[in-house]
Amino acid sequence: MGNKQTIFTDEQLDAYQVNSFCRLHGRYHELAPHLVPMDYTNEPDCKIPLALIVNMPELKENPFRDRIVESFSEDGMGNLSFNEFVDMFSVLSEMAPRELKAIYAFKIYDFNVDNYLCKEDLEKTLNKLTKEELTPEEVELVCEKTIVEADLDGDSKLSYADFENMITRAPDFLRYLVFVETDASKPCL
Amino acid sequence: MDSVFNIDIREHIPNNPLLYQPPSYDSLLYRRKSSTIGSKRRSSSRGRFGSLNSVKSGGSTIKRQDDIEKSLLEERPVRELAKSMKEKRAVRDQRSLKAQDLSDWGQWRQNTRRCLKRLKDNAEDRLSSLKLWRSDIRQIEARFGTGILSYFSFLRFLVVLNLVIFLLMFCFIMLPIIIIPYTSANITQNDQDHGSVCSVYPSSTRLGLVIFHEHITDLLSGGGFLEQTYLFYGFYKVDKIQYPNGTYNLALAYLLATIAYLLVSLIWIVKRSATGFKQNLVKDEDSFQCFCNKIFAGWDFCITNEKVADLKRSSLLYELRTDLEEERIKQEKAKRTRKDKCQIYSLRLVLNVFVMVVLAACFYSIYLATTFSQEQQRKQVKVNFIMDLIHEYLPSIVITLANFLTPLLFSVIINFEDYSPAFEIRFTLIRCVFMRLTSIGVLLFSLWSQITNCGEEPCLCGYNTALYSCWETRVGQEMYKLTVFDFIIIVAVTILVEFPRKLIVTYWKSGLSDWWGEQEFAIPQNVLEIVYGQTICWIGAFYCPVLPAICTIKYFLIFYVKKLSLIQNCRPSTRPFRASSSNFFFLGVLLIGLSLACVPVTVSVAQINSSRACGPFVNYNTSWEALTASVMELPHGAQTFLYALSSEAFAVSFFVVSCLAMFYVIALAGAHKRVISQLKDQLVMGGRDKHFLILKLLQAQRLSQAQPRASGSKSRSRGSPSYHTSFNSDFPEGLLLVHPVPNSSTQV
Numbered sequence: 001m002g003n004k005q006t007i008f009t010d011e012q013l014d015a016y017q018v019n020s021f022c023r024l025h026g027r028y029h030e031l032a033p034h035l036v037p038m039d040y041t042n043e044p045d046c047k048i049p050l051a052l053i054v055n056m057p058e059l060k061e062n063p064f065r066d067r068i069v070e071s072f073s074e075d076g077m078g079n080l081s082f083n084e085f086v087d088m089f090s091v092l093s094e095m096a097p098r099e100l101k102a103i104y105a106f107k108i109y110d111f112n113v114d115n116y117l118c119k120e121d122l123e124k125t126l127n128k129l130t131k132e133e134l135t136p137e138e139v140e141l142v143c144e145k146t147i148v149e150a151d152l153d154g155d156s157k158l159s160y161a162d163f164e165n166m167i168t169r170a171p172d173f174l175r176y177l178v179f180v181e182t183d184a185s186k187p188c189l
Numbered sequence: 190m191d192s193v194f195n196i197d198i199r200e201h202i203p204n205n206p207l208l209y210q211p212p213s214y215d216s217l218l219y220r221r222k223s224s225t226i227g228s229k230r231r232s233s234s235r236g237r238f239g240s241l242n243s244v245k246s247g248g249s250t251i252k253r254q255d256d257i258e259k260s261l262l263e264e265r266p267v268r269e270l271a272k273s274m275k276e277k278r279a280v281r282d283q284r285s286l287k288a289q290d291l292s293d294w295g296q297w298r299q300n301t302r303r304c305l306k307r308l309k310d311n312a313e314d315r316l317s318s319l320k321l322w323r324s325d326i327r328q329i330e331a332r333f334g335t336g337i338l339s340y341f342s343f344l345r346f347l348v349v350l351n352l353v354i355f356l357l358m359f360c361f362i363m364l365p366i367i368i369i370p371y372t373s374a375n376i377t378q379n380d381q382d383h384g385s386v387c388s389v390y391p392s393s394t395r396l397g398l399v400i401f402h403e404h405i406t407d408l409l410s411g412g413g414f415l416e417q418t419y420l421f422y423g424f425y426k427v428d429k430i431q432y433p434n435g436t437y438n439l440a441l442a443y444l445l446a447t448i449a450y451l452l453v454s455l456i457w458i459v460k461r462s463a464t465g466f467k468q469n470l471v472k473d474e475d476s477f478q479c480f481c482n483k484i485f486a487g488w489d490f491c492i493t494n495e496k497v498a499d500l501k502r503s504s505l506l507y508e509l510r511t512d513l514e515e516e517r518i519k520q521e522k523a524k525r526t527r528k529d530k531c532q533i534y535s536l537r538l539v540l541n542v543f544v545m546v547v548l549a550a551c552f553y554s555i556y557l558a559t560t561f562s563q564e565q566q567r568k569q570v571k572v573n574f575i576m577d578l579i580h581e582y583l584p585s586i587v588i589t590l591a592n593f594l595t596p597l598l599f600s601v602i603i604n605f606e607d608y609s610p611a612f613e614i615r616f617t618l619i620r621c622v623f624m625r626l627t628s629i630g631v632l633l634f635s636l637w638s639q640i641t642n643c644g645e646e647p648c649l650c651g652y653n654t655a656l657y658s659c660w661e662t663r664v665g666q667e668m669y670k671l672t673v674f675d676f677i678i679i680v681a682v683t684i685l686v687e688f689p690r691k692l693i694v695t696y697w698k699s700g701l702s703d704w705w706g707e708q709e710f711a712i713p714q715n716v717l718e719i720v721y722g723q724t725i726c727w728i729g730a731f732y733c734p735v736l737p738a739i740c741t742i743k744y745f746l747i748f749y750v751k752k753l754s755l756i757q758n759c760r761p762s763t764r765p766f767r768a769s770s771s772n773f774f775f776l777g778v779l780l781i782g783l784s785l786a787c788v789p790v791t792v793s794v795a796q797i798n799s800s801r802a803c804g805p806f807v808n809y810n811t812s813w814e815a816l817t818a819s820v821m822e823l824p825h826g827a828q829t830f831l832y833a834l835s836s837e838a839f840a841v842s843f844f845v846v847s848c849l850a851m852f853y854v855i856a857l858a859g860a861h862k863r864v865i866s867q868l869k870d871q872l873v874m875g876g877r878d879k880h881f882l883i884l885k886l887l888q889a890q891r892l893s894q895a896q897p898r899a900s901g902s903k904s905r906s907r908g909s910p911s912y913h914t915s916f917n918s919d920f921p922e923g924l925l926l927v928h929p930v931p932n933s934s935t936q937v
Contacts, residue, residue, distance in 0.1 A: 061498035062490060083275060092490060109485060125484055130506050142509060145516075146480045152869065153876025163485075165872065169478055170486035177490055 021086070028085050031056070036082075048085075050078030058179045063128040064108055068092075071107035092179045098168065101177045106163050117158035119143055321345055325752060332497055333710070333755065340712050341748065343775045347723055348744045350457060354450045354730060355737035361446045362734055363419060365430055365437050375431040387650035390658045390802035393417065402574045409673060410581040411666040411733075412566075420669070422732045423662035423803035440805040440815040447731050447790065454727065454783055462776035479512055500760070515609050537606050547598060548624060551591040552631045558587040559635040567656055584667070585674035588628045592721075595624045596714065618713050622778055625721045626785050629671075629728070633789045636664055641797060651798025651810070659803040661732045661793070668729030668736060675722050676743045683754045691758040710759040715751070716775050719744065720782050727786035731793070 029036045032048045050069050059065040069078040072088040080088065090096060091104050111121045122143040126134065134142070150158050150166040158166075167173050288296060317323070322345055330338040369376065393416040395403060407413030417424055430437040487505050492498050525533075565580040579586070599620045603613050640660045643653045657663050687708050694702040726740040795813045799806035806812045820831055833839055 057493045058490075061492050061495055063488065063502075105485065122484065129484065129488060129502070130509070131502060133502075133506055134509065138509075138513060141513060141516075142480055142484070146484055149478050150481050152873045153880075154873065155876075159876075161872070161876070165869075166478060166481050167485055170482045172482070173486040176486055176488065179490055 024086055024089055025082070027056070028082055045081065047073075047079040047081045053078070053080055053085075063131075064125075067108045067111065071104060076113070089179065092177060094178050098174055099164075101174065102164050102167050103160075105167060105173075105177060106160050109163075115160065117163060119147065119157065122146055321348070322748065325748075329752065329755065330491070332494060336712055337710055337755065339772055339775065340710075340715060341752070343716065343772075344719060344744060344748050344751075346461065347719060348741055348748070350454060351723075351726060351737045351741040351744065353453065354726075355735075355741060357450050357453070358446055358730065358734040358737060361442045362425065362439070365439060365442070366425065366427060369430065372432060374433070376427050377429045377431060387654055387801035388807070389654075390423070406574065406577055406581070409578065409670070411669040412581075416662060416666070420733060420735045421662040421665045422734070423659040423800070425734075425805050426803055426807060427805055428808055438815075438819060440809070440812075441819050443805050444794065444812060444815050447794070450730060450737075451727070451783070451787060451790070455780075458776055458780055458783065462773055462780070480509075483508055483512070511610050515611065518609055533607055540602050540606055544599070544602060544620065547595065548627075551595065551624070552627065555584060555587050555591065555628055555631045556635045558583045559632055560639065563636075563639055563656070582670060582674055584632055585671050588632065588671075589674065589678055591628060592625055596621050614713075618717075618774075621713070621717055622720075622781065625717055626724060626782060629721070629724060630785060630788075632667070632671075633664075633728070636667065637789075637792070637797070648798075650801055652800070657800075659800045660797075661800055661804055664793070665729060665732030665736075668725055669733055669739075671725050672722065672729065672736065672739060672743065675718075675725070676747070679718065679747060680750055683750050687754050687758045707760045708754075708758045710755055713774075716778065719747070720775075720778050723779065724782035724786050727783060728789050731790050 028048070029038065031052050035046050035048060037044050037046070050066065050073075053059065053069050054065045059068065062068065066078065068088070069080060070076055072084045072091075073080050074084065091100055106117070109117055109121060109125050111124045112118070123139055126139055126142060147156055147158065150162050152162050152165065153159065288299065322341075326338060326341050326345070329341055368374075393412060394414050395407075403413065407415055411420065415421075425439065425443065427439045430439055483505060487508075489501060492501055562580055562583040571577060596617070599617050603617050606613075608616065640652050640657060641648065643649070643655070648654070652660055690705065690708055694705065694707050722740065722743070726736055729736040793812070795811060798810055799812045801807055806815055809815050809818065820828060823831070
């Protein structure tokens with residue numbers, strides 16, 4: 001990892017929140033050393049494909065890893081540029097505000113990207129969470145109850161307003177939507 | 190009836206982007222800002238079409254020149270905006286351009302603000318990195334999740350609390366005595382009753398040839414050579430110390446230090462539990478939003494280990510199944526006939542009576558054990574080393590045994606009582622808490638009955654001098670023994686039960702190992718253990734000022750023992766313990782322990798006559814008299830004030846005022862709950878109003894159109910499945926809107 005000044009300009013460093021910014025660049029570079037240049041002062045335009053990002057230790061065990069990466073990518077296919085990569089770590093850090101996390105959480109759970117969490121989205125979420133170990137009747141029941149609990153405008157699907165109203169009451173939400181910073185050099189615990 | 194008011198439900202509401210508008214993050218901010226800064230124009234111009242990712246010309250606000258300074262200083266930092274990196278940089282450039290328009294004063298203020306914020310962040314970072322065991326706890330959290338994390342951070346809290354209590358006792362009680370030889374100070378201890386039977390305190394140090402194991406007995410029981418040391422109350426036989434500069438009233442300091450450590454503990458615990466309590470108060474019941482929470486806020490993103498991920502998955506599965514089960518039980522309960530109800534209630538009554546009987550039996554055996562142990566110590570019956578130790582530790586052994594067996598009994602009984610699963614867990618815990626804390630109470634009660642009971646006639650010195658020449662030291666010794674034994678048991682169970690269990694289950698596959706299974710880290714039982722230890726510490730700190738230091742070391746070592754056991758032997762529990770409410774539960778139980786600990790201390794300070802042969806209160810009847818005596822020496826004005834504070838009139842009015850305050854706060858909480866449900870209804874109504882209004886608007890449009898429009902419904906562009914929704918494709922062109930449609934150049 002080189003000197004900060006040779007990779008980024010001061011201005012670029014200034015704009016970012018994440019403390020271990022250069023460590024992130026190191027990790028981004030490690031994912032695809034042949035694609036990612038070391039020198040970022042000219043803001044090169046390169047993107048790492050989904051398949052490489054999803055193997056990162058933070059994402060490897062996460063059932064929503066595909067959706068997480070897709071929701072941070074501009075093209076929606078999961079190819080992240082470095083900015084989007086930093087974005088992802090920034091939102092999923094301890095310091096990101098609650099509203100920011102709620103917005104991205106909504107994106108993550110919206111599988112068909114129609115700005116609503118409909119029943120199919122919920123079923124997919126549940127199946128990813130439990131690796132399809134619930135019976136279809138149980139899945140049906142749980143999705144029904146979820147919609148009943150959170151749906152405020154009565155259209156039997158969750159809009160962002162419904163979702164935000166519900167997620168701010170979830171006590172573990174802020175604590176759970178955080179990556180633990182694993183050092184790239186150490187094997188994960 | 191006007192057709193405006195009749196909505197045809199079958200009428201299809203076309204896909205209309207106004208309906209899909211999420212309340213954007215920016216509009217949230219600006220709605221908040223408008224109430225603080227007061228420029229309402231901003232919210233209206235920004236709010237409507239500020240969708241998640243359009244920041245550029247279409248959404249930028251029109252700010253007045255004189256609002257710029259205010260807004261720049263109070264705007265959110267760029268990094269907290271919900272935009273991609275490119276857009277954040279664009280916002281930052283915009284702001285820096287505007288900043289250059291500011292006066293020098295404004296710029297300087299802005300820069301200082303930024304610097305201070307950065308300083309504050311750095312300082313917070315440094316402080317949090319100094320926290321004890323930060324990396325260990327992080328490690329535990331990553332592997333075992335947040336439930337067990339809360340146990341270990343609770344343990345850390347207790348270590349720090351005990352350290353603070355010890356520092357308090359050390360600075361005010363021990364330090365003045367320690368520095369006496371180094372300063373030219375005089376000790377005043379007026380021995381009244383010099384030579385009377387009350388002030389005889391035989392030395393307990395062993396004379397002559399002392400066998401080695403007797404030293405160990407002394408060390409473990411606090412007797413012998415340890416008795417007349419700094420460890421126990423009896424050593425501090427000093428009333429006042431005359432320094433060259435002034436007089437230090439040690440008796441008063443002892444009393445006030447005791448009160449101080451109880452108050453400090455109370456305030457610190459209440460402060461720590463304030464956040465958890467707020468959450469519990471606002472939520473209606475535990476089953477509020479339970480499914481949503483599990484699906485959307487159920488997965489812990491910090492899990493990086495495959496095994497932990499599997500465990501989390503299975504625990505989520507278990508939780509969901511339990512919730513479905515609870516639903517089923519609720520429905521069944523509603524179907525219960527009266528006969529069923531009678532049956533169940535009578536069964537519960539019988540079982541509760543049975544539990545009471547068992548508890549009474551336990552308490553009676555603790556009482557017997559204490560009296561027997563005290564007898565043996567008084568008679569100085571020496572059989573051999575092991576028997577001596579058993580006699581000393583008999584109360585501790587009985588208490589530990591009772592605390593081990595009763596939870597097993599409770600968990601069996603609760604299965605017959607037919608409660609819902611959540612209530613079962615809570616009720617068993619309440620019973621265990623009651624058992625643990627009351628057993629200490631029974632021990633102290635039996636000691637008290639021995640101390641104040643002199644047989645037929647009233648006691649000569651106010652306490653039973655025949656048995657105890659220095660009863661406070663004896664109580665201190667009992668507390669010391671309880672602490673030591675508790676620590677030994679925890680370490681012994683870990684080494685002798687948990688490690689072999691792990692070895693058996695891993696290496697010897699048989700029916701036994703299948704049935705026994707791998708160790709689970711049972712959070713509630715472990716928490717009760719350390720709360721029990723902390724209650725003993727609080728009670729014992731008055732009689733044994735060094736006990737808080739011993740407890741600090743004890744909890745420090747327990748941390749490492751438990752961590753080792755956790756990592757080597759345990760798998761995370763499949764019955765997950767909610768992390769959010771667990772903090773509240775721990776601190777609640779701790780608070781119960783603290784209130785229990787206040788009772789014996791209050792009784793012995795205020796009621797039982799203090800020892801004449803030892804301790805700082807030799808010259809007073811009760812320990813409390815030290816305070817009243819020094820109040821007498823205060824100036825007249827202060828005296829009347831303090832007497833007024835302690836009079837009945839003040840007490841009654843204080844009580845009435847606190848009752849009123851409590852009722853007010855309860856009423857406020859009830860009102861908040863009602864407001865929350867009203868707001869929820871309003872949200873629902875707002876959504877329906879939106880639908881209704883748009884439908885009516887479209888109807889009106891359609892009616893007013895002369896010729897049919899060739900609008901058709903262009904399919905919404907699904908090309909880019911990102912969040913930049915296309916706005917202009919579905920509007921019937923004739924629709925007049927208040928605000929212009931955003932430029933399609935905002936899409937990518």
